[in-house]
Amino acid sequence: MLTENLTSFLTNxxxxxxxxxxxxxxxxxxxxxxxxxxxxxxxxxxxxEARSSHSYRVPTYGGAGIFIxxxxxxxxxxxxxxxxxxxxxxxxxxxxxxxxxFFLGIKDDMIGLDPTKKFIGQLLAAFIVIVLADVRIESxxxxxxxxxxxxxxxxxxxxxVFLLVINAYNLIDGIDGxxxxxxxxxxxxxxxxxxxxxxxxxxxxxxxxxxxLIGFLKYNLSHATKIFMGDSGSLFIGFLLAYQAVSFLxxxxxxxxxxxxxxxxxxVLTILAFPLLDTLRVxxxxxxxxxxxxxxxxNHLHHRLLDLGLSHGHAxxxxxxxxVLLIAVCWKMQxxxxxxxxxxxxxxxxxxxxxxxxxxxxxxxxxxxxxYEKKADDAQTKSPQSQPNALVRPPYQTEKRxxxxxxxxxxxx
Numbered sequence: 001m002l003t004e005n006l007t008s009f010l011t012n013x014x015x016x017x018x019x020x021x022x023x024x025x026x027x028x029x030x031x032x033x034x035x036x037x038x039x040x041x042x043x044x045x046x047x048x049e050a051r052s053s054h055s056y057r058v059p060t061y062g063g064a065g066i067f068i069x070x071x072x073x074x075x076x077x078x079x080x081x082x083x084x085x086x087x088x089x090x091x092x093x094x095x096x097x098x099x100x101x102f103f104l105g106i107k108d109d110m111i112g113l114d115p116t117k118k119f120i121g122q123l124l125a126a127f128i129v130i131v132l133a134d135v136r137i138e139s140x141x142x143x144x145x146x147x148x149x150x151x152x153x154x155x156x157x158x159x160x161v162f163l164l165v166i167n168a169y170n171l172i173d174g175i176d177g178x179x180x181x182x183x184x185x186x187x188x189x190x191x192x193x194x195x196x197x198x199x200x201x202x203x204x205x206x207x208x209x210x211x212x213l214i215g216f217l218k219y220n221l222s223h224a225t226k227i228f229m230g231d232s233g234s235l236f237i238g239f240l241l242a243y244q245a246v247s248f249l250x251x252x253x254x255x256x257x258x259x260x261x262x263x264x265x266x267x268v269l270t271i272l273a274f275p276l277l278d279t280l281r282v283x284x285x286x287x288x289x290x291x292x293x294x295x296x297x298x299n300h301l302h303h304r305l306l307d308l309g310l311s312h313g314h315a316x317x318x319x320x321x322x323x324v325l326l327i328a329v330c331w332k333m334q335x336x337x338x339x340x341x342x343x344x345x346x347x348x349x350x351x352x353x354x355x356x357x358x359x360x361x362x363x364x365x366x367x368x369x370x371x372y373e374k375k376a377d378d379a380q381t382k383s384p385q386s387q388p389n390a391l392v393r394p395p396y397q398t399e400k401r402x403x404x405x406x407x408x409x410x411x412x413x
Contacts, residue, residue: 017195017203020077021211024069028215031065036219036227044110046228058226060109062216063233067102069212070205070240071095077204087201093133094205094243097125098236101166105232118235119163125239126162130155137161137249142338143265162242168275169238170231171282175302176312177221179229181320183237184213186271189327190244197251197260202244209240221313245272262334266341270330273349274301274323281354301353322352 039045039059046060078091104121107113129135136158140146149157173179191206219227229237245268252264261267269276278301283293298307305315330345 013195013198013200013203016077016081016200017191017207020073020204021207021214024073024208024211025215026211027069027073028065028212029218030215031068032062032216032219032227033225035059035061035065036225039227046230058228060228060230061106061232062220062227062229063102063105063231063236066209066212066216066229066233067098067236069215070208071098073208073212074205077208078201081200081204083201090129090133090135091201091205093128093135094240097128097243098239100125100128101236101239102232105230105235108231108235113231122163122166122235122239123159126159129243130158130162135243135246135250137246139249139253141253141259141263141265143342158246161246162239164276164279165242165245165272166235166238168272168279169241170234171279171300172275172302173229173234174300175306175315176226177217177316178302178312178319179234179237180213180217180220181316182274182323183241184210184217185320185323185327186241187213187244189271190248193248193261194251197255199247199251202247202251205240206244209237213237241272263336263338263341266338266345267327267330267334269342270326270345270349273326273345274319274353277349277353278302319353326352 036059039061044059044061045057074091075095078088083091100121104113104118108118136154137149138154139148169179169183172182187206187210191203191210194200194203194206216227216229216233219225220229248268249264252259252261281301282299285299286293286295302315302319305318306312310318326345326349329348330341333341333344336344
């Protein structure tokens with residue numbers, strides 16, 4: 001009976017996906033408190049700086065917990081359910097690629113990392129899956145009149161997509177819950193598609209990542225046991241989002257009879273709309289001012305929402321709800337001509353995400369980040385030993401680490 005039940009479970013893709021997500025959540029929610037404790041004991045804390053959205057020291061290695069859960073569970077479950085050698089080699093390539101980015105992120109969080117070295121690491125990780133595993137965008141499905149791409153054009157364009165998504169995602173990691181929630185929504189949508197398309201391996205990747213993110217968000221959104229994702233998480237999670245996006249297009253185009261979804265490139269752009277539009281807007285503003293595109297500032301959309309008086313939680317919730325609405329509308333409109341579909345989504349995306357920027361700041365609203373400002377005021381009037389939140393500011397951690405926080409560190413760019 002037990003053998004029959006296990007066999008039934010391992011042959012039911014929906015049970016596999018649901019079980020993978022629940023197991024990942026359980027493992028992540030158990031692992032994050034251990035990482036918080038180790039970060040405190042080893043004084044591996046994020047220091048507040050001028051652009052920080054927090055005013056007290058916080059553990060910043062939440063990405064380590066997510067990486068451990070994703071790498072262990074994906075490999076274990078993929079081997080358990082049994083897949084072909086070709087798919088297994090792709091998963092191995094993916095694990096190798098995210099391992100490179102994870103360790104680069106760890107170094108960046110600890111002592112800082114030269115942007116050139118970070119860029120080379122991203123290129124190497126992308127090379128592994130694009131060239132060695134042949135996971136690439138082969139067609140634009142008629143956007144701008146472009147269909148099938150020549151091999152080398154496909155390679156170069158897919159490299160561009162990976163680098164764009166990795167860095168766009170890294171730049172939105174600026175307030176509590178935002179990066180994790182955006183990746184969660186995207187992974188759930190991608191995972192549902194892979195499940196419907198019958199690709200068990202990719203659905204495991206998506207739902208394991210989703211479960212690990214939920215376990216992380218449980219602590220990232222907590223005031224008493226807070227932890228940040230850090231570059232140790234944002235780099236490889238951004239890579240996984242790019243991998244899922246490219247795989248989404250590849251699986252859709254490789255369907256036996258005809259593509260499963262119409263206008264798939266537009267759907268992918270919509271799923272990743274917030275980080276892409278935010279990055280485009282910020283880079284344009286910096287260019288108009290004569291600054292480097294990577295120079296730090298507080299012009300991101302989430303910063304502007306905080307300036308309008310929203311709390312971290314409310315700003316994150318608003319962005320997530322808008323993302324879900326945009327995806328739902330895009331999915332419903334997929335049968336219209338692709339260029340009209342693209343134009344409609346661009347207009348709606350700009351209206352949803354950039355609309356708040358035209359609002360004048362309401363002077364009567366509560367001050368920016370009242371929770372954090374209150375903590376900062378308390379810190380000036382109380383000694384470290386009297387702080388109520390001993391978890392994030394224990395007495396033996398009052399000294400600062402000698403670390404220069406890079407632009408795209410755990411506190412946002």
